[in-house]
Amino acid sequence: MPHPPIPISRVTGIILAGGKSSRFGSNKALFEYQGKKLVEYSIEILHPLCGQLLLSTNQPEIFAFTGLQTVSDVYPDCGPVGGIHACLQQSTTEHNLVTGCDLPWLDTRLFEYILGCSPSYQVVMPMHKGFKETMASYYHQSCAETLEKALQEKHYKIFDAIAPLKTFYPEIDEQDFYSEKLFANVNYREDIG
Structure with a gap:
């Protein structure tokens, strides 16, 4: 049962835009789909729930148009x-919502739901049809130390890195915001059609 809403001033949205986009052929975060860049979809999805948005990238200059703090x-x-x-x-x-820059069909209500599940856990990662979605998740700020240790030990896979953390995988198949396309990500230009 989700808890009462957490005020947006206590929530940060994290958009991961540091991937190589090797299968896509160019930086997919900047690809336009229906008049908006893919990264702009991520911003719109998280903005209603977050007082701060951070953009993870090693190319801050190409994301200056977003006005976001880059990390x-x-x-x-x-x-x-x-x-x-x-x-x-x-x-x-202390509360952080994480998404990739290539999931334009995500829904703000999904993040609202996982945020509501968060008070008892360090990580909340939605699950559907038995599949855990790493790129639409919640991380408590206390996870930073565990992730640093994982990186120092060269554990780069998300599930290896979060193994020591108190994690919840809520099944979301029956939620009213769920659809088959909710977690579809864009790896190839054909995926956007």
């Missing part, structure tokens, strides 16, 4: 764990 990895080239870790270190709130 470079402390441990470069370590994938999403490196980006989440760096942003948790920069976050000024």
Whole structure:
């Protein structure tokens, strides 16, 4: 049962935009779909719930148009764990919502739901059809230390890095915001059609 809403002043949104986009062929965060760049979808999805938004990237100059605070990895080239870790270190709130920049069909209500599940856990990662969604999740700021240890020990896979943390995987298949396309990400240009 989700808890009462957490005030937006106590929540930071973290958008991971540091991927190589090698399958896509160019920086997919900047790809326009229906008049908006993919990163702008992520901003719109998180903005209603977050008092602060951080953008994880090692190319801050190309995201200047967003007006967001950019955060470079402390441990470069370590994938999403490196980006989440760096942003948790920069976050000024204990509650943090994390998403990738390539999931334009996510819904603000999903993040509202996982935020409501968060008070008892360090990580909340939604699950559907038995699959855990790493790129639409909640991290308490206290996770930063555990993620740093994982990075130092070269544990770059998210599930290895969060193994010591108190994690909840709520099944969301029956929620009214759920759809088959909710977690569809854009890896190839054909995925956006």
